[in-house]
Amino acid sequence: MSARTPESEPLLTPAEVATMFRVDPKTVTRWAKAGKLTSIRTLGGHRRYRETEVRALLGSVPQPRAEG
Structure with a gap:
């Protein structure tokens, strides 16, 4: 396994980050x-x-707890 260099690290758009956090x-x-x-x-x-x-x-x- 090789260490990831900053240049090869995946970058996310603001919309992708927003989707992950639901904001x-x-x-x-x-x-x-x-x-x-x-x-x-x-x-x-x-x-x-x-x-x-x-x-x-x-x-x-x-994370919010699921009520159930």
Whole structure:
């Protein structure tokens, strides 16, 4: 197994991150501005987020309990 380099790490769009957290994409942008997520800017100026960082943040968020 080879270690992933930052260049080969999958990047997610704000919409993809928003879907994972079930929030609006604007919320993801606010999180990046607040320093909760590190964003990478594309040449066109769009934000992208490292998948490993997003999944780590997702794992640290308490999940709502299912009532049943």
